Amino acid sequence: MDFLKPETVLDLKNIRDELVRMEDTIIFKFIERSHFPTCPAVYREGDANLRIPEFEGSFLDWALTRTEMTQSQLRRFESPDETPFFPDQILKPILPSVQYPRVLASYSPEININGEIKDVYINQITKLISKYDGESWENLGSVATIDIECLQSLSRRIHFGKFVAEAKFQADRPLYTKMIRERDIEGIYENITNSAVEEKILKRLCVKAEVYGVDPTNKEGQRKITPTYLVKIYRDLVIPLTKKVEVDYLLRRLECE
């Protein structure tokens, strides 16, 4: 997939192949996060032990904002497949602009569910992948760093739903135009759902977690990331959020017709 070649971007097979590649990225980020405990102080606003001058918010929010500000100056958010967690904080790139051909509808950057992704990550995913429930004051920086990598990997995967939605819209304009006009959200949701693809993803994740997530030299067979939890995260969180992005994107699609 080359964002400078639009014909490669809206090919549903290319999109699905890219989603498969993202599984490995997400799994290995989760494995890195699994070395640390839950570290709730990283997510707590106004923690007495973690004062941040001139900033209202959690340590993670501070670190993520600063990271995105630097990344925006490196042109990260010009790329159509990247969606910032703090869009009102990003800066003008110091690199010359890349003129990506328009692939998605003009409102695409407004389809941003990163707030929900961060909430789900903090309140559900970290509890499933962390080593144990507790603080690790000497690792706050490491935890925030790997959390940012996990969040950005999840965000890219879930917001890839915009490309899926555009590809499906273009593959059947009459059907989607009718459902959008009638605000048939249930019908849109049913038509974007491909249960066979979802089943294939969950089966593959089980195998990957078995292979990637276990250290073969660890005699106790201690797991870094369990197949059960990885499947649960994708089945109950990642896939539904991706489909939410698809529906949110499609509901506005006639604005550009």
Ligand SMILES: C=C(O[C@@H]1C=C(C(=O)O)C=C[C@H]1O)C(=O)O
């Ligand atoms: C991403 C797609 O759309 C839906 C979402 C999927 C997912 O998030 O993995 C998989 C299949 C579909 O139900 C697709 O059709 O490939």
